[in-house]
Amino acid sequence: MADNQYPVFVDGQTLTEAELNDLRDFLHQRDRLVGRLVGFGVNAGLGGTVSTPTTLTVGPGLAIDQRGEPLLLGGEQTLPLPPVAESVAYDFVDAAPGGFSVVLEATDTVEPTPDCGESGCAGHAELHTRAVALRVVAGRVTGTRMDFAAEPLLTVEPIRLALDSTPVNSYPTLRNAIAARLTNGTQPLVDPALIAKLQATSIASTDTAGIRGYKCGWLNMVLFATLDLLRVRALLALTWDRATTRPGVVLGWVHQVSSAWVFDCAYRHAWEPPRGFTEAFLGGSCSDPAGAFRDELEALLAGFAPPDPAPVGDPKPPIACPVGSIRVGDRCIKIVFPPREIPDKWRQKWTFDPREPVWNPPIKTWERPDVVYERQPVDVLGEQEFALTDFLGHDATDVQTVLGGFIAGQGAIADVRVMSASEVLTLDGYAPAGGFAASDSVVLGTDANGVVVSTGRVPTVQNVRTVGSALPAAVGAATEAMAAATELRGLSTGFQTHFTALDQSVAGLGGTISLLQTDLTSFRGSFDAGAITNRLGELESGFKRIDTVQTRIDVLEGKVDVISKFGDGTRLDPKVGGGGVIAVDPNVGTHVGGGVVSGPGIGGIGGIGGIGGVVVKPSGQVDRELAQGVADFARTTVDALRSLPNPRNRSFSRYAAAADRAHAQLAQAVAPPDTPEEAVEAADPAALTAATLEVLGTLRTLVKAAGVSKDVGRQLDAQLRELGGLVP
DSSP states (O other), X not given: OOTTOOOOOOTTXXXXXXXXXXXXXXXXHHHHHHHHHHOBEEEEEOOEEEEETTEEEEOOEEEEOTTOXXXXXXXXXXXXXXXXXXXOOOTTEESTTOSEEEEEEEEEEEOOOOOOSSSTTTTSOOOEEEEEEEEEEESXXXXXXXXXXXXXXXXXXXXXXXXXXXXXXXXXXXXXXXXXXXXXXXXXXXOHHHHHHHHTOOOOTTOOHHHHHHHHHHHHHHHXXXXXXXXXXXXXXXXXXXXXXXXXXXXXXXXXXXXEEEEETTSSOOOBOXXXXXXXXXXXXXXXXXXXXXXXXXXXXXXXXXXXXXXXXXXXXXXXXXXXXXXXXXXXXXXXXXXXXXXXXXXXXXXXXXXXXXXXXXXXXXXXXXXXXXXXXXXSSSOEEEEOGGXXXXXXXXXXXXXXXXXXXXXXXXXXXXEETTGGGGSTTOEEOSEEOTTXXXXXXXXXXSBEXXXXXXXXXXXXXXXXXHHHHHHHHHHHHHHHHHXXXXXHHHHHHHHHHHHHHHHHHHHHHHHHXXXXXXXXXXXXXXXHHHHXXXXXXXXXXXXXXXXXXXXXHTTHHHHXXXXXXXXXXXXXXXXXXXXXXXXXXXXXXXXXXXXXXXXXXXXXXXXXXXXXXXXXXXXXXXXXXXXXXHHHHHHHHHTOSSOSOTTHHHHHHHHHHHXXXXXXXXXXXXXXXXXXXXXXXXXXXXXXXXXXXXXXXXHHHTTOOHHHHHHHHXXXXXXXXXXX
16 A cells, blocks of 8 residues: 555444554654654754764764654763774665765564563564664765855955954955856856956055955845855755655764864755745745845945045035035035934824815925924025035144134134034034034034044034024123123223332432443453442442342333233333333333333433342452343343334344343352252353353343334433453
8 A cells, every 4th residue: 555545444344454653654654754854964962072072973963864754862972983884785875985984774573572461462563662772883974965064165264354444355256256256157057247347346555444344345235245145055955755765863973083082063964944935935936935145145246335535625615506505526416404303293293184174284385394394494694505515525723724714714613623523513502513603603523533524514403593592601701801891991001100110210210330440441440449340339238229120120011011001191102012111201201121222311221220220249250140131130031122113123033032032041050059060060150150241131122123212212322332341
């Protein structure tokens, strides 16, 4: 009786052995058909591990053999190494490659006769047990089977990139391997024109990091899409007919590698789902099950389009478009900027008014999306729109300069802000934008290299709202500033009074220096120690009042900058400038800095002669204490002169620098020594005297360069020559 036939019993019938066994065979065959509908091969588990050098352990699992017989291995089993091959043979195992294959096959065992209590138990059925057994046979699996692990394209490594997007491995190697596999001999798997397009791609030395990254990422996607197509084709190529002389499922290949035993699961009966499963879960149409995967791959190949290279050269000013439009590419189009969040009440504008059969809002509302979205319009002041996207990829500083000049040319105040791409999102009122109006605040988002990677704006309305909310605080600040200005004007008047007193104090010292010059001249002819000593004592006593003068200078020095901003009651010299720094008063004369130069009629060197006056000891050298006074006053004088906004002499800065250097040398000469070597140098009175005269000389030049009258300049020259003659 055939496997697809079964007996039918009737009441009172005497059943034979054959009839009952036919029923058993029919049911068994139906179970195998169900197994074949599920698939073939190793379904789960059944992995092998070389647990010790002499032991192979096979784990539990489930398989289905060629007939559909389920093979269940309930627990681990071990096999000795080297394996002991059995004498059985399978037509799907080839002995030529060597090694051993582990095969799982079904078994049917007759159980011992049960204890029935009768002689021979002839009246009872024979009991059988179906189970599985592991067989070890020489050779390796062969024949038609699911062997996608042997796909050559799996051996090619995808492109890997360094941190700077430079390919680590070869782009041409991967590209050529994919192209060769898609060519498939004489039967291309995709459109040949697309294969040619793939082969034409490459990475040029001039490609930027972004372009290299795109090309490598695209090629990797082509690789994975190609593998998907090949896997589906391999599944669809499997046959449902697995006829064999002896059923069994190969679990793996055991062989030696460098004298060590290895279990290789690549040579096994991998799970093979039936074609119906493949078509249902992976395929396209019944006539072309792999069509969906081929279409995906072809679309990927056809869509190859590297980004445009980074812009070359300086950014250009934007091109104007009609009001309400911006330039995109070569066209001016109207672009509406959506809000970052649609208001909750948006539905109210899209409901019928039950009182009137009119759609609310009317169709024309589409022309005013700002009304629908409850946002301020892009074109607040009726200005033109200008494109921002052209500046992507340019240096942000260059773009800021170009846009600033362009917006100023439109008659607006430029507000172009540069910040990191992450910071722009925290800016109040910011919205991503590809265009802007001149009255907007333009926002340029940058990467770590300062290149523009995003553009946006803070709309004019947002800025107006911000200014409106800040106006009360600004008015309060202005009131406080006016009060401060009044107070500073009072300080200016007080400063002028102190300045006049200082000038008079300094002028009184000029006559003493003239007397000193006469005495020293006679000293060269005949030495009168008593007269000279008395004169020097008188002069030195007068100079002790230097502390009083110095105190005034220290007080007034801090007011120079203030008075230069809030000069009051003083007529400024327009050629010299600087309210309170250089002023002209017909009753007082010309004042420079902290009383450095006094006007005609006062006599002598004035400020320099009085404050920086030199007391000469009998040896013809300068006293250290008074040299310190010269150094301190020189610092005050130079700082005051530097505050002049428009000195007349072009070389004023150079003269000021020379005065700075001379002051530094004098300050070093009078500074307390730190080491014995410095003490020896400080003891040299000649160096101290020379440094003092050098300071006076540079101050003379600097004062003249500040724009004083020629008469005062000549007096300064004469006084310095006379002072220089006092020292041998």
